Amino acid sequence: MQSAYIPVLIYAVLVIAFPAVTLILAKFIRPASTSVGAKLKPYECGIPPESDSRGRYSVRFYIVAMLFVIFDVETMFLIPWAILYRGWVAVHQGLFALVSMVLFLGILLVGYLWLYKKGALEWV
Amino acid sequence: MMTSIFQATIEFLKAFWAPLLCGVAIVAVLPLIVGYIVLVERKLMADMQARLGPMRVGPHGLLQPIADAVKLLIKEDIIPDNADKLVFWLAPVLSVGAALLSLAGLAIGPAFQIAQDINIGILFVVGVSALGIFGIVLGGWASNSHYSLMGALRSSAQLVSYETAAGMALVSALLFTGTLNIKSIVEAQNKEGIWFVMLAPVAFFTYLVASIAETNRAPFDLPEAESELVAGYMTEFSGFRWSLYFLAEYANMIVVASVATTLFLGGWLRPFAKFHELPGFHWLNFLDFVPLLLMVVVGVYCVQRVPKQPTRVQQLFMLVVAGLCFVLGLVLLAPVVVPIAKPFYAGIHGGFWFIFKVSLYIYFFMWLRFTIPRYRFDQLMRLGWHFLIPLSIINVLLVGVALIAGSYLNLHGWGLLLVTTPAAIVTLIVAFLILAMEKERNAPQDQAAESDFYAG
Amino acid sequence: MLDKALFYFFAGIAVVSAVLMVTRRNVVHSAIFLITALLATAGIFLQLRAEFLFIVQIILYVGGIMVLFVFVIMLVNLDVALQQIQFARQKWVALFVALALAGQVGLMFWTSGKMPGQGLPVLTAAAAAKLPPNSETVARSLFESYLLPFEIASVLLLVAMIGAVVMAKKRA
Amino acid sequence: MLPIGHYLFLSLALFIIGVVGVVTRRNVIVVLMSIELILNAVNINLVAFSRLYGDVAGQVFALFIIADAAAEAAVGLGIIIAFFRNRETVLADEMDLLKW
Structure with missing residues (x-):
């Protein structure tokens, strides 16, 4: 572990402890909850809940998350490219670097355009 | 044995006292800052709607955040019957933890940073703050209510859609910096003598829109659209748990504003910071006195308001606020005029400019919230997937082309504008083409429901 | 420590x-x-x-x-x-697989006559010094030595994207 | 300074847990998550050896493995969604038809 991360680790503990400890402390400060019955039901504008909420939802949410993962991978490959790009440009290798990235992005853009044409990105 | 542990602790504190102090300060002060941001937001909203806003607690409602905090702390804690107790407890903690932890990577001034000089700097901030999505989606799932789960799914769908655009905007800026280290990013802008907002305006715009959507602020506050979803993923959360989500939301706002400030607006640099380093006096160096001027104006305003206060206590309070402003002004003046204090210039003025820019960015968020009506969810997703993402990808490539052209023309600093501005203009033309295409595509929109791609 | x-x-x-x-x-x-x-x-x-x-x-x-x-x-x-x-009725299979893997490693240590961890090369500070600045070195290696895998990765992602959408879409 | 064996053991432990998960769980989503665990164990090995030899190639390969895991998760979960729409279940042993 590089020493620069040790404060981060301690800070992480602090940051998780802060809300957790306050949540626990708040338990002692506030008056005990005496709620029963309807108050503890999920809020559905006053009507008793019809069903368990953990049911089926639209597949579109999956498509959004899936496309996000793919584009996220793409971004993570773009970032190392981006930080080296100026160095390559300075030694006039920029064109090669750009073409290799255009190829990478181009292949993915084919997929994007296919989705766009198919209407798979509607609503999405 | 005891002494050796004691010695090790001393060594440890010696090595890390500054970042640790920053950490403790952030955790201790941030809730307060967030409280006051909320107050400022309410006051601004009231002002724009010709109301007064909170006035009761303290002079001009200045103690309102503290009253709110106490209220939230002692409120009844309701856990719904069918909730998953462990996850219900964990989710708000996760949300606030991710938002606060990501602050560790940011540098308020050259010295105020918890993760000093880490190699992955900006990615650390972006990556860790993205983990907050689990707080949202798990919180919505745990409360076992339709509104919560729907709000959580919507919110996280929105977050992930705009994260890609934000990431691409980030890449555009990183093309100029050549590093991920936060300090080096700011230094690169100092060396270049020009902020990246000028060199990559389209990326800044993309990041701006994406960051509003990522923080669930109006006009993209779909997850909490009261008229449709009650309060989205927070519906079942009350009292202190709710306030943790609230804290996370505002902390996230600070995070995105800081990232934008660091990447595009020159971080802690003063405008035209290059002239400060030059020997002799340049007329642009009057900017060194702007902080003082600002403080004096606020102080004088407070003094002038003193007679209008109804009670003695409030008058005294106003005077104290004015005095604080003057003292702050003096502190900000010292590094400019007192020779001994010169080494602290970067620290003190850096902090001022950074906070100033972050405040402006957040002010812009608020302004938008008071001005623009809410989007519909499909409009929001279309804006993200059909407009921002292709635009930002094209922008990355065009900025790359511009940089190559710049290297052949041997351009630096302000000269780079010669190549980046045409690139930005081309990107804008592409943007208008995309918009026109979208408009044509969406013209016969009513039949769309029948040919639903994912139905069934 | x-x-x-x-x-x-x-x-x-x-x-x-x-x-x-x-x-x-x-x-x-x-x-x-x-x-x-x-x-x-x-x-x-x-x-x-x-x-x-x-x-x-x-x-x-x-x-x-x-x-x-x-x-x-x-x-x-x-x-x-x-x-x-x-849980499926394959507990015994799982146990067998786990034991086989663990046994294999145990055998390796048995034949080498050494306790786990002993005699293995130690991660030295000298080797670590070659790694930073990490993002830059990784990027250099990625784009200078592994450019082809990088391009192929985009094909993989394309296939994944299209495949997943085809899976999720409604049947004609 | 730790010997490489520690990391290999950690990797092995995660690998075995992943394999046990794949073999024993009925829920396909958990099976996929166990596969992620296995891929993760592989990554630990790669990075540990990259640290041992001071060569970043291992990290680059770990990067590729993560990209691969993303593709695998996308397609795998797509299959699960398609399966769930038809059978209203995500249990692996109910996947007993080649075509439905």
């Missing part, structure tokens, strides 16, 4: 949450424990001086792939599923 403590800390979290992930009934709890395990692994990466991979692990694995998992769990999560038997 600190290195060792941190390793055991992260490794402990990783193993414990991995076990919990496999044994929990509730899929959402499993996902939470997998996230913990992945974050602990990110800590191990950091300890191994792979800063860039640490953040890639957090952004891609935890912030990307796990979000996808959680989404799908939300989409298909019926409470009926919780009441069903969660």
Whole structure:
């Protein structure tokens, strides 16, 4: 572990402890909850809940998350490219670097355009 | 044995006292800052709607955040019957933890940073703050209510859609910096003598829109659209748990504003910071006195308001606020005029400019919230997937082309504008083409429901 | 000393949450424990001086792939599923596989005549000095030595994108 | 300074847990998550050896493995969604038809 991360680790503990400890402390400060019955039901504008909420939802949410993962991978490959790009440009290798990235992005853009044409990105 | 542990602790504190102090300060002060941001937001909203806003607690409602905090702390804690107790407890903690932890990577001034000089700097901030999505989606799932789960799914769908655009905007800026280290990013802008907002305006715009959507602020506050979803993923959360989500939301706002400030607006640099380093006096160096001027104006305003206060206590309070402003002004003046204090210039003025820019960015968020009506969810997703993402990808490539052209023309600093501005203009033309295409595509929109791609 | 403590800390979290992930009934709890395990692994990466991979692990694995998992769990999560038997009748197969793998490693140590960990090369500071600045070195290696795999990765992603959409779309 | 064996053991432990998960769990989503665990174990090995030899190639390969895991998760979960729409279940042993 590089020493620069040790404060981060301690800070992480602090940051998780802060809300957790306050949540626990708040338990002692506030008056005990005496709620029963309807108050503890999920809020559905006053009507008793019809069903368990953990049911089926639209597949579109999956498509959004899936496309996000793919584009996220793409971004993570773009970032190392981006930080080296100026160095390559300075030694006039920029064109090669750009073409290799255009190829990478181009292949993915084919997929994007296919989705766009198919209407798979509607609503999405 | 005891002494050796004691010695090790001393060594440890010696090595890390500054970042640790920053950490403790952030955790201790941030809730307060967030409280006051909320107050400022309410006051601004009231002002724009010709109301007064909170006035009761303290002079001009200045103690309102503290009253709110106490209220939230002692409120009844309701856990719904069918909730998953462990996850219900964990989710708000996760949300606030991710938002606060990501602050560790940011540098308020050259010295105020918890993760000093880490190699992955900006990615650390972006990556860790993205983990907050689990707080949202798990919180919505745990409360076992339709509104919560729907709000959580919507919110996280929105977050992930705009994260890609934000990431691409980030890449555009990183093309100029050549590093991920936060300090080096700011230094690169100092060396270049020009902020990246000028060199990559389209990326800044993309990041701006994406960051509003990522923080669930109006006009993209779909997850909490009261008229449709009650309060989205927070519906079942009350009292202190709710306030943790609230804290996370505002902390996230600070995070995105800081990232934008660091990447595009020159971080802690003063405008035209290059002239400060030059020997002799340049007329642009009057900017060194702007902080003082600002403080004096606020102080004088407070003094002038003193007679209008109804009670003695409030008058005294106003005077104290004015005095604080003057003292702050003096502190900000010292590094400019007192020779001994010169080494602290970067620290003190850096902090001022950074906070100033972050405040402006957040002010812009608020302004938008008071001005623009809410989007519909499909409009929001279309804006993200059909407009921002292709635009930002094209922008990355065009900025790359511009940089190559710049290297052949041997351009630096302000000269780079010669190549980046045409690139930005081309990107804008592409943007208008995309918009026109979208408009044509969406013209016969009513039949769309029948040919639903994912139905069934 | 600190290195060792941190390793055991992260490794402990990783193993414990991995076990919990496999044994929990509730899929959402499993996902939470997998996230913990992945974050602990990110800590191990950091300890191994792979800063860039640490953040890639957090952004891609935890912030990307796990979000996808959680989404799908939300989409298909019926409470009926919780009441069903969660474990297949293949306990013996699992035990056999685990024992075989462990036995193989044990045999390796038995034949080498050394205790686990002994005699193996130690991670030296000299080797670590070659790694930073990490993002830059990784980027250099990626684009100078592994450019072709990089381009092929985009084909893989394209296939994944189209395949997943075709899977999820309604049947004609 | 730790010997490489520690990391190999950690990796092995995660690998075995992953394999046990794949073999024993009925829920396909958990099976996929166990596969992620296995891939993760591989990554630990790669990064540990990259640290041992001071060569970043291992980290680059770990990067590729993560990209691969993303693709695998996308397609795998797509299959699960398609399966769930038809059978209203995500249990592996109910996947007993080649075509439905």
